[in-house]
Amino acid sequence: MTPITPAHYLVLSAALFSIGLIGVLVRRNLIVIFMSIELMLNAVNINLVAFSQQWQHVVGQVFALFVVAVAAAEAAIGLGIILAFYRNKETVNVDEITLMRW
Amino acid sequence: MADSYLPLIPLLPAAGALLNGVAGVRFFGKRAAAAVACSTMAAAFVLSVAAFVELLRRPADAREITVTVAAWVPPLALETARGIGTFAVDWALRLDPLSALMILVVSGIGFLIHVYSVAYMAAESDGAYARYFCYLNLFCFFMLTLVLGSNFLVMFVGWEGVGLCSYLLIGYWYEKKSASDAGKKAFIVNRIGDFGFMLGMFLVFYTFGTLDFRAVQDMAPAVAAAAGTGVLATICLLLFVGATGKSAQIPLYVWLPDAMEGPTPVSALIHAATMVTAGVYMVCRNAVLFSQAPDVMMVVALIGVLTALMAASIGLVQNDIKRVLAYSTVSQLGYMFLATGVGAFAAAAFHLMTHAFFKALLFLGSGSVIHGMGGEQDMRRMGALKRYLPVTYATMMVGMLAIAGVPPFSGFFSKDEILYRAFLGHKVIWVLAVITAGMTAFYMFRLVAMTFLGAYRGPAFPGADAHGGHPAHGHDDHAGHGHGAWHGPHESPRMMTVPLILLAAGAVVAGFVGIPAALGGANRIEHFLAPSFEPRGAVHAAATAPSDEAATSASHGEGSAAVERAAATAAPEGTHEAPHLSTAGELGLMAFSVVVALTGIAVGRRLYVQQPGAADRLAERVPLAYRTLLNKYWIDELYHATVVRGTLLLARVSWRFDALVVDGAVNGSGWTTRFSAWVSGLIDQYIVDGLVNGTGATLREASLGFRRMQTGLVQTYALLMMIGVFALVSAYLVLR
Numbered sequence: 001m002t003p004i005t006p007a008h009y010l011v012l013s014a015a016l017f018s019i020g021l022i023g024v025l026v027r028r029n030l031i032v033i034f035m036s037i038e039l040m041l042n043a044v045n046i047n048l049v050a051f052s053q054q055w056q057h058v059v060g061q062v063f064a065l066f067v068v069a070v071a072a073a074e075a076a077i078g079l080g081i082i083l084a085f086y087r088n089k090e091t092v093n094v095d096e097i098t099l100m101r102w
Numbered sequence: 103m104a105d106s107y108l109p110l111i112p113l114l115p116a117a118g119a120l121l122n123g124v125a126g127v128r129f130f131g132k133r134a135a136a137a138v139a140c141s142t143m144a145a146a147f148v149l150s151v152a153a154f155v156e157l158l159r160r161p162a163d164a165r166e167i168t169v170t171v172a173a174w175v176p177p178l179a180l181e182t183a184r185g186i187g188t189f190a191v192d193w194a195l196r197l198d199p200l201s202a203l204m205i206l207v208v209s210g211i212g213f214l215i216h217v218y219s220v221a222y223m224a225a226e227s228d229g230a231y232a233r234y235f236c237y238l239n240l241f242c243f244f245m246l247t248l249v250l251g252s253n254f255l256v257m258f259v260g261w262e263g264v265g266l267c268s269y270l271l272i273g274y275w276y277e278k279k280s281a282s283d284a285g286k287k288a289f290i291v292n293r294i295g296d297f298g299f300m301l302g303m304f305l306v307f308y309t310f311g312t313l314d315f316r317a318v319q320d321m322a323p324a325v326a327a328a329a330g331t332g333v334l335a336t337i338c339l340l341l342f343v344g345a346t347g348k349s350a351q352i353p354l355y356v357w358l359p360d361a362m363e364g365p366t367p368v369s370a371l372i373h374a375a376t377m378v379t380a381g382v383y384m385v386c387r388n389a390v391l392f393s394q395a396p397d398v399m400m401v402v403a404l405i406g407v408l409t410a411l412m413a414a415s416i417g418l419v420q421n422d423i424k425r426v427l428a429y430s431t432v433s434q435l436g437y438m439f440l441a442t443g444v445g446a447f448a449a450a451a452f453h454l455m456t457h458a459f460f461k462a463l464l465f466l467g468s469g470s471v472i473h474g475m476g477g478e479q480d481m482r483r484m485g486a487l488k489r490y491l492p493v494t495y496a497t498m499m500v501g502m503l504a505i506a507g508v509p510p511f512s513g514f515f516s517k518d519e520i521l522y523r524a525f526l527g528h529k530v531i532w533v534l535a536v537i538t539a540g541m542t543a544f545y546m547f548r549l550v551a552m553t554f555l556g557a558y559r560g561p562a563f564p565g566a567d568a569h570g571g572h573p574a575h576g577h578d579d580h581a582g583h584g585h586g587a588w589h590g591p592h593e594s595p596r597m598m599t600v601p602l603i604l605l606a607a608g609a610v611v612a613g614f615v616g617i618p619a620a621l622g623g624a625n626r627i628e629h630f631l632a633p634s635f636e637p638r639g640a641v642h643a644a645a646t647a648p649s650d651e652a653a654t655s656a657s658h659g660e661g662s663a664a665v666e667r668a669a670a671t672a673a674p675e676g677t678h679e680a681p682h683l684s685t686a687g688e689l690g691l692m693a694f695s696v697v698v699a700l701t702g703i704a705v706g707r708r709l710y711v712q713q714p715g716a717a718d719r720l721a722e723r724v725p726l727a728y729r730t731l732l733n734k735y736w737i738d739e740l741y742h743a744t745v746v747r748g749t750l751l752l753a754r755v756s757w758r759f760d761a762l763v764v765d766g767a768v769n770g771s772g773w774t775t776r777f778s779a780w781v782s783g784l785i786d787q788y789i790v791d792g793l794v795n796g797t798g799a800t801l802r803e804a805s806l807g808f809r810r811m812q813t814g815l816v817q818t819y820a821l822l823m824m825i826g827v828f829a830l831v832s833a834y835l836v837l838r
Contacts, residue, residue, distance in 0.1 A: 025821055033817075094816055101814030 009050035017043035030082050030092040034075075041071045104156045108169045108195050111149050111205055112246035115212075118142030119239035126232030135228075136220040139235035143216045143242060147209040154202045165633060166316070167197040168252055175255070180307070183329070187311035196252035196315070200451060200634035203627075204249035204383060207458045211375045212242045214601040218466050219367040221597035222473060234274060238371070241267035245376050249383060253313040254303045257384070261299065261348065264377045265292045271372060272364040284360040291357040295347015299384075302340030309333055319390040320637050326394040335395040341388060342402055349381025349435045351409045356738055358432055362424040366469030369424060374431050374465050375458040382438040382454050389447040389635035403443025403527065407534045410436030412735070414541040418548070419721070419731045422479050423468045426549050430505065431461055433538060440535060441520040444527030447635045448628040452616045453516035455627075459612045460504035460513055463605035464546075467498035470598055471553055475560060476588030481549065486558040490591040493599045495554045497606040502550045504609040506543035507699045512613030514696070519618060519625075521695050522688060536698055543702025548717075551710035563590035620688040 016039055023036030045064045052060025086092055118138050126135045157165050175191040197205075216238060223234055244267060248260025265288075273285030303313065309325060310318050326334050345351070350358035361373045372378070385392060385402065392399055410433045417429035434457050441450035472479055474491050488495045504511035507518065517539065524532040593599065615630075617623020683691070709717040721728040730736070 021824065025817055025824070028817075097816070098814030101812050 006050050006054050009046060013043045013046040013050070016040075016046065028093050028095055030085075030094055030097075033094065034078055034082070038071060038075070041067055104153045104167050104197060105169045107149050108153060108167065108197055108250070109171045111146050111153065111209065112195075112243050112250060114142040114146045114149070115239040115246065116243035119236050119243060122232045122236035122239065126236060127229045130232050131228055132224065132231050135232035135235050136216075139239050140213070140216045140220065142239060143209060143213040146242070146246070147213045150202075150205040150209045153197055154206055157197060157199065157202050162629070162633060165199055165202075168194055168316075169196075170194045182307065182311040183309050183333075184311065187307075189307065191253060191255045191313060193256060194252040194314075195247075195250040195256075197250065198634050199631045200383070200386060201249045203451060203455060203631065205246055207455055208242065208245050208249060208376050211458055211462050211605070212238075212245075212371060214604055215367045215371040215375075215462065215466065218370075218469070218598050218601040219365070221595045222367055222469055223365060234271075234365070237267055237270045237274070238368070241271065241372060241377070245380070248380055253315060254306060255313050257387075258299065258303060261344075261380060261384075262296065264372070264380060265289065265296070265348070268292075268361070268372050268377055271368040272361045274364055274368065278363070281363040284357075284363040288357040288361050291354050292347045295344045295354055295381075298340045298343025298347070300344075302337050302344060305333070305337045305340060309337065315387055316638065318388075322390045322394055323637055331395055331397075334391055335398050338388070338392050338395045338398040339401070341384065341391075342398065342405075345381030345385050345439070346405065347381070348384075349378050349439070350432050351381070351405050351436060351439060352412065355409060355413065355432050356741060359425055359428040359734075362422070362428050366424065366465060366472060369428070370462045370465030370469065373428065374461040378431060378435055379438070379454045379458065382435065382442065382450055385439070385442045386447045386451050386635065389442070390637055392442065393445065393635075399443050399445065400528075401443070403440050403524075403531055406436045406439030406441075406443050407524075407531045407538070408436070409433070410440060410538045411534050411541075414538045414545065416731055416734050417545040418541060419728060421482050423471060423481050423484075423549060423553060424465075424479055426481075426545060427461070427464055427468055430464075430542065430546065433542060434461065434505070437517065437520055437535070437538070440524060440531065444523050444531070446520060446523035448631045449516065449519040449523055451631055452627050453520055456504070456512035456516040456609070456612045459605055459608040460501045460511075463497060463501040463602060463609050464505065466598070466602055466605065467494050467501060468553075470494040470594040470602065471498075473594050473598070474591045478560065481552040483560045484553045484558075485556045485560065486554070487591055488554040491554070491593050493593060493602065495550075497599075497602040498550060498554070500606040500609055502546045504613075505546050506703060507539055507695060508543075508703075509696060510610075510613065512609050512611070514699075515613035515616045515618070518692050518695055519616065522618075522683075522691055525691060526683070536695065539695060540698045540702040543699040544706045547703045547706030548710055551706060555711050556714055560591065563588070618688070620685050620692070 020036045020039030020041075020043060023039065024033050027033055027036065045067050048060040048064040048067070050060075052058065052064075082092060085097070089096065091097075118141075121138050122130065122135055126138065130138070153167075157167070171193040173190075174193050175189065177188045177190040179186050180189040181187070216235070219234065219238065223231055226234065241264060244260045244263025246260070248257055248264060251257035251260055269285045269289040272288050273282045275281045276285075306318060307313055309329070310321050312318060312321075322334065347354045358373055358378065362369055364373070392402070413429045413432035413436060417426050417433065420426045420429060434453070438450045438453050438457070441447070441453060470491060471484065471487060471494060474487065474494070475484060478484065500511065504513040507514045509515075521532065521535055521539065524535050614623075616625055616627040618625050709720065733739075
């Protein structure tokens with residue numbers, strides 16, 4: 001059985017990021033987009049941890065923990081915004097959210 | 103002595119006028135108002151007589167008293183023909199033979215007319231009565247100032263003052279439109295003359311550097327020699343324009359006939375005896391000046407004789423008793439100017455005096471007739487009044503004979519003197535003057551005949567037959583009954599007849615002071631007046647001349663010839679050598695003029711007494727001539743068509759000019775400003791604002807394309823962001 005190399009991690013991370021990216025771009029439901037963003041964040045986390053393990057250096061893992069913390073905070077704020085928006089518009093479809101236009 | 107009371111002569115009537123004007127109009131009854139007016143005039147007359155006597159007592163070369171009452175114009179530096187002169191005028195009065203004669207006439211006749219007015223105006227209300235006497239006294243004040251003034255400016259004050267009083271008194275019955283119109287006409291026509299007087303006065307000061315009559319007279323010969331006669335002729339002509347206005351000569355005589363709208367005593371005092379003679383007086387006063395300008399003298403003589411002839415011819419056919427007298431006055435004034443024009447200043451002043459007597463008499467007599475007829479003035483509705491107004495008839499007969507020039511009445515002497523001098527001066531003028539004399543005799547007799555003789559043609563009155571028997575039934579018991587219910591023609595009260603009788607006496611005897619040498623007289627008045635008409639240097643020569651002449655010669659012309667020789671020595675190019683006729687020739691002339699006068703009367707008698715209706719038939723035979731005279735040569739119409747209409751037209755043209763051009767310019771500039779403001783507004787709105795807005799609009803339009811990119815769709819942004827990242831990374835990888 002071949003050992004797991006950083007390349008494997010990177011491929012996994014890239015795949016995961018791409019899935020998240022495509023999710024963000026093609027899905028219309030805010031909740032799903034939100035979840036896709038989480039996927040992209042965690043793809044980054046995998047990268048950070050992989051390189052931390054390769055270089056035997058703890059900084060990568062510390063950063064991963066920071067990203068988890070930020071993602072948690074972001075999730076709380078994002079969900080709050082979504083909930084408030086839903087109360088106003090009764091929709092979570094991004095096609096109908098064009099308030100940022102000129 | 104005379105210095106002390108001379109100023110009182112004009113000031114007494116002034117005080118009377120002030121009292122009546124301030125207090126009398128409100129508080130005085132008729133008796134008080136009349137007493138104030140008459141007493142002041144009587145006092146003025148007494149003082150005038152005293153002054154005259156005092157003047158007579160002096161030697162002939164010292165008969166000149168100058169009194170400076172007060173300073174008036176303080177010395178001012180003014181430019182004259184000979185450098186900077188001093189313009190200073192005092193309120194100064196001067197008594198010399200001419201002004202002494204005039205104050206006697208003015209105050210004497212003025213007093214009689216005041217007395218006459220007391221009864222004549224009795225029908226007026228109290229206030230109007232006091233107003234009347236206030237004006238009358240004021241007039242006498244100004245007239246006395248005029249004749250006593252020692253310089254042009256003081257005379258001018260009187261000159262304007264009498265014009266004012268004339269206006270006030272013509273328009274005394276101002277409720278009547280014709281009266282107030284006549285007053286305005288007199289005033290306006292006189293302004294034209296006054297304008298000439300003022301210009302003459304300015305030129306006198308510019309030429310002589312003084313306005314004092316005596317100083318001007320003394321300098322005149324020298325100035326004439328130095329500056330030539332042109333400037334003196336101009337002065338004289340301008341002064342004469344003033345005289346034609348005041349003394350009603352061609353072309354400014356039109357106001358005088360209309361002035362008859364005033365009360366009859368006013369016509370007698372102002373428009374016959376005194377004010378209208380002011381022009382003659384002024385010319386006499388400047389006799390030396392006029393003597394230096396022979397051409398102007400000719401003009402004066404011509405205007406005088408033409409006026410005399412024209413007015414007399416108009417007088418031939420007028421039917422209003424006062425209008426006949428008015429034209430007669432114009433005619434007689436023409437005589438006086440004729441006299442001054444031929445150099446007979448003394449004769450002019452003499453005629454002025456005699457005319458004052460008989461013309462005042464005739465006017466007062468006509469007033470008495472009008473009073474007796476209850477206001478009727480048309481002679482066609484009179485006739486046979488001899489029976490009812492015997493005193494008036496007798497006195498007016500005297501006046502008629504005097505003005506016609508029948509000896510020995512006063513008019514004979516003065517008129518004959520003028521005719522004689524005219525004969526010596528210019529034959530054509532003499533012929534015209536003689537024709538005028540004949541006409542005068544005719545129309546005056548016509549007046550008397552139509553009024554007093556023939557058949558009664560007036561309105562019927564109760565008891566006409568009973569009345570006829572004893573005409574003079576005691577009218578004194580209702581003297582001053584006014585013009586209430588008219589009950590037939592009647593004699594006037596004694597207050598009116600006594601002045602008539604006194605004036606008639608004057609009209610008889612006034613001529614005796616000027617009996618010519620040819621009739622054994624001494625022509626005293628001419629010698630008496632001579633010093634007033636000469637430069638001071640000549641006075642001595644003239645003063646001694648009469649006694650010599652009286653001793654050696656009985657010839658008429660000698661005295662005046664000596665005077666003129668004296669003048670000629672003082673003024674080298676002054677008067678010509680006076681020609682004169684023999685005594686026989688002079689007597690012949692006299693007889694001829696008497697014959698002319700008697701012929702005039704005889705013709706009048708034939709036409710109006712012996713063959714009543716003959717005059718109308720004559721008028722029908724020459725209708726054009728008759729209508730021309732009756733309509734006064736249409737001069738009033740001519741003036742109306744030219745001067746009055748012309749003035750109105752000028753006013754209208756000026757008004758249009760003002761409305762169109764002046765207002766047009768103002769409005770045009772306003773409009774231009776508004777238009778340019780409007781253009782500026784447009785420029786600001788469209789060009790300046792357009793630039794600003796254009797910038798904004800351009801930017802906005804340009805931003806449209808970019809704006810489309812802001813879809814608001816988060817996913818689009820994310821996609822673009824991704825593309826960008828890919829592009830950058832790809833570029834990095836490829837170009838590394």
